[in-house]
Amino acid sequence: MxxxxxxxxxxxxxxxxxxxxxxxxxxxxxxxxxxxxxxxxxxxxxxxxxxxxxxxxxxxxxxxxxxIVLVSSVVILAGAVCLPGSWLLQFMPAAPAAMGxxxxxxxxxxxxxxxxxxxxxxxxxxxxxxxxxxxxxxxxxxxxxxxxxxxxxxxxxxxxxxxxxxxxxxxxxxxxxxxxxxxxxxxxxxxxxxxxxxxxxxxxxxxxxxxxxxxxxxxxxxxxxxxxxxxxxxxxxxxxxxxxxxxxxxxxxxxxxxxxxxxxxxxxxxxxxxxxxxxxxxxxxxxxxxxxxxxxxxxxxxxxxxxxxxxxxxxxxxxxxxxxxxxxxxxxxxxxxxxxxxxxxxxxxxxxxxxxxxxxxxxxxxxxxxxxxxxxxxxxxxxxxxxxxxxxxxxxxxxxxxxxxxxxxxxxxxxxxxxxxxxxxxxxxxxxxxxxxxxxxxxxxxxxVFPAMFRLFGAPPERWDAIAEITFRNFLDSFxxxxxxxxxxxxxxxxxxxxxxxxxxxxxxxxxxxxxxxxxxxxxxxxxxxxxxxxxxxxxxxxxxxxxxxxxxxxxxxxxxxxxxxxxxxxxxxxxxxxxxxxxxxxxxxxxxxxxxxxxxxxxEGDRVQWDGWFANVIYHLPLPVVVGMETREAYLTRQVSAYAAWQYVNAMVEPSAQILSFVNGNYFHSQRAIWAYYILPMRPAITTQMDQVDEALACLAKHGIHYVIFDRRQLAAEHKAFVLTQPQVIQQHYKLLYEDANVLFYQINH
Known part of the structure; x- marks a missing residue:
């Protein structure tokens, strides 16, 4: 009871x-x-x-x-979907690629x-x-x-x-x-x-x-x-x-x-x-x-x-x-x-x-x-x-x-x-x-055990320091x-x-x-x-x-x-x-x-109110359309990964030796160009909020051969808006827009 x-x-x-x-x-x-x-x-x-x-x-x-029956059934079903002229292709046009x-x-x-x-x-x-x-x-x-x-x-x-x-x-x-x-x-x-x-x-x-x-x-x-x-x-x-x-x-x-x-x-x-x-x-x-x-x-x-x-x-x-x-x-x-x-x-x-x-x-x-x-x-x-x-x-x-x-x-x-x-x-x-x-x-x-236990073991200053440790610890303490x-x-x-x-x-x-x-x-x-x-x-x-x-x-x-x-x-x-x-x-x-x-x-989600209190690291919906071929993988990735379309443009149109400063989520898998995340130690002189240090910030980028920058539109108007490199006047004077969509902006830097 x-x-x-x-x-x-x-x-x-x-x-x-x-x-x-x-x-x-x-x-x-x-x-x-x-x-x-x-x-x-x-x-x-x-x-x-x-x-x-x-x-x-x-x-x-x-x-x-x-x-034999199970395997044969799967093969017959896949073949029926992928056959040229199959009526199922009307509903699943990307099915052959999905089956591949x-x-x-x-x-x-x-x-x-x-x-x-x-x-x-x-x-x-x-x-x-x-x-x-x-x-x-x-x-x-x-x-x-x-x-x-x-x-x-x-x-x-x-x-x-x-x-x-x-x-x-x-x-x-x-x-x-x-x-x-x-x-x-x-x-x-x-x-x-x-x-x-x-x-x-x-x-x-x-x-x-x-x-x-x-x-x-x-x-x-x-x-x-x-x-x-x-x-x-x-x-x-x-x-x-x-x-x-x-x-x-x-x-x-x-x-x-x-x-x-x-x-x-x-x-x-x-x-x-x-x-x-x-x-x-x-x-x-x-x-x-x-x-x-x-x-x-x-x-x-x-x-x-x-x-x-x-x-x-x-x-x-x-x-x-x-x-x-x-x-x-x-x-x-x-x-x-x-x-x-x-x-x-x-x-x-x-x-x-x-x-x-x-x-x-x-x-x-x-x-x-x-x-x-x-x-x-x-x-x-x-x-x-x-x-x-x-x-x-x-x-x-x-x-x-x-x-x-x-x-x-x-x-x-x-x-x-x-x-x-x-x-x-x-x-x-x-x-x-x-x-x-x-x-x-x-x-x-x-x-x-780098980067853990920094206070005990330390680390080379070019890889980690006290400021990076504090920032990382604040992130961990946010949970x-x-x-x-x-x-x-x-x-x-x-x-x-x-x-x-x-x-x-x-x-x-x-x-x-x-x-x-x-x-x-x-x-x-x-x-x-x-x-x-x-x-x-x-x-x-x-x-x-x-x-x-x-x-x-x-x-x-x-x-x-x-x-x-x-x-x-x-x-x-x-x-x-x-x-x-x-x-x-x-x-x-x-x-x-x-x-x-x-x-x-x-x-x-007992605490959810609009976009507050939502869960991370769970599945909300099964991605059946892309799995069975009702949606292409490119369309799915463009919808689910905010910078995917931008990285496809970069891979196709930007020289292979390009160095890119990234203000979007890290994505070494889709990008085929070298990425420098904005929060890493070498970029600290460039990520300043002092408006009189524009030249120093741009010089830091030039020192590392960085000639491109990619921004997330939402973060540009929120947590990134205080940085010198994200100011409208700096963007207007020193950047050239190469690509934009609903999620990201991609610029070439005019050093």
Whole structure:
């Protein structure tokens, strides 16, 4: 009864924006668009499920026949769309180009993952690793192989062969070698994966109504189909265009992983960005995006395995459905960022550590060290996770020793030696994989985690200084609220109810369900997961981090497992009281999960008033028109990326050696000319507000060979209007307009 009261009150507060949003949709005529965007993925999902169930169960098809039917259906549909003179081209004129991007992206990503699987299988077979089932084997071997493939590609940089051709030769060579050694084992393994998938979906042993298990499976697959469709659209997100894909494109052009001293992000750990370069070489932009999308089902497998093994009363399919429908997780899977890859490797590391504590086999400690090492080579946020894992190993060893009966005097020394060996194995494996990126940063700046911890390590003045540190810190402090004691205690509530302050959303279900665990006796593994989540949240709330939702995604797989455990406990309580109460509880969850997905994202914006209080890092609408060919990629990018059309003009009309001062969002991916962002240190003399320093500002630009400048119209009238270079009289006297549209202005500077 107390939980029901909490749930009703919480949901009323959380979804306080729903009536207003529905009214606006009705007034603006968006009701049909809402239906369209919800119905299309459901139709696709229904078709997949129909084929699966009809083929695998009702008609008694073999696995091979089912695969043939699925592939044939896709090929026939694509061919019907792309045939010259097809009536479908009247509605989807860009369908042939869209299918071409789809084929290249899927083929490139498939080839990359197959090469990674070969690398991972080679290491696993040499070390004689044993796994419980093919899914567990797949996720560990493929993701281990992805890290190895990234480092092999990075090794090409030593001989300046990190190029599209060099990377393709590398992948093809791995595939040729692998086909010689692993063709038949790989075929048998694929068959076992399909068989295990059928067994997992058919499983009815959980204490949840079977119909609800089917609902969780359907919702999870629905979310993945929606994410896959969105990932097929052209990239539009800021950091991806700036450096995740932008740097990868520049590295491929230069044949090496080079430093960009002007950019603050140039020395971050970038293992996954190197892999983006491989994806660009094989599958173009779509291949790189799909590479990050693969992290969604891979992490979902870990969530499933963790729930099934460590929370036997809970539904692993509910945990999967909850994880893949987290709004910011869903958004991450559709873009070329790295936070979901980081989340995946951390989940693999923690799961391996839990398996090691369950059955102390050396392979699991190795896998824990390897995966946290890959995580540290992707982002600095994995460093505290390694620290928490070390603390966990020490505490677990202490609990085990304390529970032992009295032993001879030599036992304490043996126990200490065993603990030391475990810690060294974990730490050294992690450091060996991550260290190259930190050494690279230290050699360039004297700071292994540049630009973080500037006050401790410092940096060369031409790259970073106190003013840049203050500006950067002010940006980070703009997220969330101040770190007062009251705000920190209310952080779980605030980051859920007022998520717009935190640039993302985790949805309402974690805060709705997990507090119920306080009233039940928890399993050993759930207590460990809860401790890890709590300690990481303390780090996230400290001044060492910042209040972005993206930085807390690391714990979402474990939150999903804990929420599944809470759901099982609450469901049993309802079942003991009333069967209809249990039915209402699970039906309510079945209604809440889809509300995490587009086009229902606006329901979560409780603080939104016009353009204030809107969410960042979520998906509002599925880009179906550009994916299926109803809209061209150029038209989509022109509409979604404010400076895209301007960069196309620059690429076509401006000399290749041009240097451009940019007041628009960073976009190294679309621009083929050298860009100098206005906020970097070398541009500080030019970005002055003193009107008597016009000559000095222009001289600074001339010194660096900058003869062009691009402005954002909106920012020109807002935060950029105080700069000398943006004053109307300076523009009139010293600039020549070359290009303009509704978003940007592009000038040539008359020095």
């Amino acid at each position: 107390s939980w029901s009261t909490w749930a009703v009150a919480f949901l009323v507060i959380y979804y306080r924006q729903v009536p207003r949003t529905l009214g606006l949709w009705w007034q603006d005529g968006e009701a049909f668009q809402l239906y369209w965007q919800s119905a299309c993925p459901a139709i696709i999902l229904g078709g997949i499920f129909t084929l699966f169930w009809c083929g695998a169960r009702w008609m008694g098809w073999s696995q091979q026949r089912l695969v 991007h789809l084929a290249r992206g899927m083929g490139g990503t498939g080839g990359l993952l197959l090469a990674a699987a070969i690398c991972g299988a080679g290491v696993g077979s040499r070390l004689r690793w044993q796994f419980e089932n093919p899914w567990e084997q797949w996720v560990y071997q493929v993701m281990l192989g992805c890290g190895l493939l990234a480092y092999l590609a990075a090794a090409l940089s030593i001989v300046h062969q990190y190029s599209a051709i060099g990377v393709r030769f590398l992948v093809v060579g791995i595939l040729v070698i692998g086909s010689w050694h692993y063709a038949m084992p790989f075929y048998q393994w694929c068959r076992s994966v399909v068989r295990k998938a059928v067994e997992a979906i058919d499983a009815k042993s959980r204490p949840v109504p079977f119909q609800m298990e089917f609902v969780w499976q359907a919702l999870g697959l629905w979310a993945m189909v929606c994410a896959w469709l969105t990932a097929l659209a052209p990239e539009t997100q800021y950091d991806a265009l700036w450096y995740h894909l932008g740097f990868a494109r520049l590295w491929l052009e230069q044949g090496a992983i080079v430093d960009f001293p002007r950019e603050m992000n140039a020395l971050l750990p970038m293992t996954w960005d190197v892999l983006f370069g491989v994806g660009l070489s094989l599958g173009a932009e779509t291949g790189a995006k799909l590479l990050h999308f693969v992290c969604l089902p891979a992490t979902a497998i870990v969530v499933y395995q963790m729930t099934r093994r460590f929370v036997p009363l809970a539904s692993p399919w509910f945990a999967v459905a909850l994880f893949v429908t987290v709004p910011t997780i869903f958004w991450e899977s559709t873009t070329a960022y790295v936070d979901l890859a980081l989340t995946m490797y951390v989940a693999l590391a923690i799961y391996a550590l839990l398996r090691y504590w369950e059955v102390p086999q050396g392979q699991w400690l190795w896998l824990a060290g390897l995966n946290i090492g890959w995580a540290m080579s992707i982002k600095h946020l994995a460093i505290p996770v390694l620290g928490l894992m070390v603390v966990g190993v020490i505490l677990q060893h202490w609990f085990v020793v304390r529970s032992m009966v009295a032993q001879p005097s030599v036992v304490p020394m043996q126990n200490r030696q065993r603990l030391l060996r475990r810690l060294l194995c974990l730490i050294l494996l992690a450091l060996c994989l991550a260290l190259p990126w930190y050494v690279r940063s230290w050699l360039a700046t004297g700071n292994p 969330g609220r101040s770190r007062s004691l009251g705000n920190l205690l209310a952080l779980p509530w605030d980051m859920t109810i007022h998520a717009a302050r935190y640039a993302g959303s985790l949805g309402p279900l974690f805060l709705l369900l997990i507090p119920a665990l306080c009233f039940y006796r928890l399993t050993h593994s759930i207590r460990w997961l809860a401790g890890f989540v709590l300690l990481y949240m303390i780090f996230w709330a400290s001044p060492l981090s910042n209040f972005q939702i993206r930085f807390v995604l690391i714990v979402t797989p474990f939150l999903a497992v804990m929420a599944a455990a809470a759901t099982a406990y609450i469901g049993r309580s309802f079942q003991a009281a009333s069967r209809w109460g249990m039915v209402a509880f699970y039906a309510g969850l079945g209604l809440l999960l889809p509300l995490n997905l587009p086009p229902f994202t606006a329901f979560h």
